[in-house]
Amino acid sequence: MNKILILDFGSQYTQLIARRVRELGVYSEIQPYNYPLEKIKEFCPKGIILSGSPSSVLAKEAPRCDDSIFSLNIPVLGICYGLQLMTLILGGKVERGEKREFGSATIKILKENALFWNLPLDKPLKVWMSHGDRVIQLPPGFKLLATSENSPVAAMGDEKRQFWGVQFHPEVVHTPRGKKIFRNFLFRICQCKADWSMGSFMEYIIPKLREEVGKNKVVCALSGGVDSSVVAVLLHRAIGDKAHAIFVDNGLLRTGEAQEVKEVFTKKIPLNFHYVDKTKLFLKHLKGVIDPELKRKIIGNLFIDVFEQEAKKIKNVSFLAQGTLYPDVIESVSFKGPAAIIKSHHNVGGLPERMPLKLIEPLRELFKDEVRILARELGLPEVIIKRQPFPGPGLAIRIIGEVTPQRLSILRKADKIVLEEMRKANLYDTVWQSFAILLPIKTVGVMGDERTYQHVIALRVVESVDGMTADWARLPYNILERISNRIINEVSGINRVVYDISSKPPSTIEWE
Ligand SMILES: Nc1ncnc2c1ncn2[C@@H]1O[C@H](COP(=O)(O)OP(=O)(O)OP(=O)(O)O)[C@@H](O)[C@H]1O
Ligand SMILES: O=c1[nH]c(=O)c2[nH+]cn([C@@H]3O[C@H](COP(=O)(O)O)[C@@H](O)[C@H]3O)c2[nH]1
């Protein structure tokens, strides 16, 4: 199998690089920037890509890869920080620019070359830039390939040694011809064959899981969402009944959810399924808690406690499998390099420091749409494949303020109405998520000539491809009207509904 190694210096886009490469049918793996040379040789990549980074190569503690990767006789592509680091290591110069270059820019390709093969020489090329530093002197052996207004070196290459660098980000959608550049790197420069698909991921991951687990047993945290369902089925295929799927009813689920999940995994896809009722435990620990990060940490800790207890009952369990995806990881902790923290997703940043069970996260490098393809290949039912994402901390992070049984009951009723109306209008599958949030403020209303003073429900409906960025859905007014009317009429305690019209970024999808 042809493989590409991506060394991660902490860019928010590293996984997008991996994704672009996989989309082109080549297997890729991300490793931390300081991945040992021996391991790199063992992995035997056809090419190496160096990612961007929030750091500056000019800083004292700037992350640096083993310089010897440039002696392996393997093509290297440096992106942004990667280009700058390559420049320094190979003897060129980088300086802090006067202006930061952030956002859309155009570059001019100066001469025909393998990296930009078949891209127009005479027209400016639209790219996306995000940097403050810039290359001011090429390392020996390199040729200047492109320039932009702010970057004298927008791209460079050493055709003989097959080292290439771009100052812009070909991995983001805002560089429209980015995919073409990756295609050139993979197939012209690295001479890869496109021999990879989600089907081959299955063939690759099942034996790998079998080997990883050995004679041990595994508990698999199963939420009924598409991610963990895929993990549970993969594990079941890999090791059969040595995998125990644990579904925790944390009291923060939606109306009827626990029952539905039970049905699917005992009747439709029978697995070694355990239903654990911990509703009282979670609510007890959330009493009086208002801070969103604290809620997330408490829930994360309780989940682990429960999995540990269940594992003890089963005996000889040494692993915990989870349906963690890439966006869960990138926003909570740095992936395999140094990135910034946004919020602690319960299954990643919310994990306790000391984890007695070793984690297995086979989908950690994938995006939701890739997982859905996998789910189809595995023959999972459509209800699971198409299910909208639902966060592990559940309704707790959709009740702003303290989580109480009474507030949960209000939110459940409102949420049920939202989902019913979205399904009825055939809109459920067309959006990323649609849900209600209970706000802690009260406002004045008038119902049947009486003054009311009650709570507000916010409606959040977003479109997204991968959860990393999102936009609010332009729902038809009549649907908004129906949802609003029904919630105010049917849910006691609510006299006002508002629609959230914020995109991500700068907001996030969930409110906490
Ligand atoms: N109620 C639960 N019981 C057991 N495990 C859970 C529960 N909720 C979440 N988890 C674990 O946390 C992981 C992350 O949850 P997350 O909601 O991101 O994924 P998912 O539930 O598998 O899929 P989806 O994003 O489609 O809801 C899950 O994959 C699962 O391993
Ligand atoms: O399993 C999860 N555990 C969590 O702690 C968590 N927080 C957010 N989400 C889901 O992730 C996506 C992005 O959400 P945000 O824009 O709110 O960060 C959205 O789809 C959210 O529903 C979570 N999923």
Ligand SMILES: NC(=O)CC[C@H](N)C(=O)O
């Ligand atoms: N996106 C990047 O890789 C930026 C690299 C470096 N921090 C700069 O500002 O130039």
Ligand SMILES: [Mg+2]
């Ligand atoms: Mg979920």
